[in-house]
Amino acid sequence: MGRSSCYEKARTNKGTWTKEEDHRLVTHIRLHGEGGWRSLPKAAGLLRCGKSCRLRWINYLRPDLKRGSFTEEEDELIIKLHSVVGNKWSLIAGRLPGRTDNEIKNYWNTHIKRKLLSKGIDPQSHRPLGQPYNSNNIAVSRSLPDHEIPALQNPRTPEIADFFRHDRSESSPIEPAALDAEEHAELNLNLCMSLPSTSAPAANSPSSADRTAVSNSTSGRGLLTPEMVEWR
DNA sequence: AACTCGTCCAACCGCGATTAG
DNA sequence: GCTAATCGCGGTTGGACGAGT
Numbered sequence: 001m002g003r004s005s006c007y008e009k010a011r012t013n014k015g016t017w018t019k020e021e022d023h024r025l026v027t028h029i030r031l032h033g034e035g036g037w038r039s040l041p042k043a044a045g046l047l048r049c050g051k052s053c054r055l056r057w058i059n060y061l062r063p064d065l066k067r068g069s070f071t072e073e074e075d076e077l078i079i080k081l082h083s084v085v086g087n088k089w090s091l092i093a094g095r096l097p098g099r100t101d102n103e104i105k106n107y108w109n110t111h112i113k114r115k116l117l118s119k120g121i122d123p124q125s126h127r128p129l130g131q132p133y134n135s136n137n138i139a140v141s142r143s144l145p146d147h148e149i150p151a152l153q154n155p156r157t158p159e160i161a162d163f164f165r166h167d168r169s170e171s172s173p174i175e176p177a178a179l180d181a182e183e184h185a186e187l188n189l190n191l192c193m194s195l196p197s198t199s200a201p202a203a204n205s206p207s208s209a210d211r212t213a214v215s216n217s218t219s220g221r222g223l224l225t226p227e228m229v230e231w232r
Numbered sequence: 233a234a235c236t237c238g239t240c241c242a243a244c245c246g247c248g249a250t251t252a253g
Numbered sequence: 254g255c256t257a258a259t260c261g262c263g264g265t266t267g268g269a270c271g272a273g274t
Contacts, residue, residue: 007244016242016268038259054260055243090262105263106241 006049013047017056021046025053026061059102066098070107078104079112083126 028044037050081092089101113123
């Protein structure tokens with residue numbers, strides 16, 4: 001379609017946000033709630049594109065963000081979730097309250113990858129380095145292409161569906177102990193069994209609307225009420 | 233003190249999915 | 254059903270900063 005990037009528009013600021021811009025954005029969201037990103041910059045008096053505003057809010061200004069360094073428990077949880085869903089950062093973030101997909105993605109690329117490599121583990125396959133990929137091995141972890149994500153909701157795998165269905169607001173961090181090696185292997189087994197063998201969508205795969213529901217519920221980024229938003 | 237290099241992370245970008253008209 | 258607008262995601266970039274020389 002040849003759409004031009006919103007960042008290319010003239011008279012929009014780029015780069016690091018100033019305190020003034022942050023304040024304007026937070027104040028606007030506090031008054032009007034989250035959403036309507038396209039019209040937000042104008043309404044808030046910001047010379048930014050909506051996309052930039054959304055990113056700034058989600059990754060930095062949201063009041064429920066945890067920030068600070070990751071705990072060992074979070075590390076392990078990220079590794080385990082990554083071994084199941086691959087680079088689906090928003091899904092992983094949905095299981096780590098207070099953490100953003102961008103934060104987790106950065107943390108993965110700068111810390112966890114190196115940590116795994118130093119242990120002789122391939123960060124992509126989660127298998128020992130040099131070990132050939134074997135699609136029949138139930139312990140083989142994989143990165144799921146987008147079209148396979150709906151399988152997370154496949155009725156044949158209720159525990160996985162449930163695992164990813166929880167809204168962030170009502171979820172608590174999964175205790176790493178709750179996902180021991182056996183359960184983890186089972187999770188992989190169930191996933192492998194439920195995934196279509198080809199890239200064609202499975203007959204019983206959920207509709208796109210269902211997929212949206214999964215995405216929305218797992219990202220847990222619903223509208224915040226003004227009371228929830230506090231200027232920091 | 234000045235320079236180089238490596239690391240970290242906020243922000244940019246492109247694109248697919250979804251929604252609205 | 255089609256098209257354009259909008260949203261959200263994942264990959265990538267680049268600037269700030271600290272460590273080393």
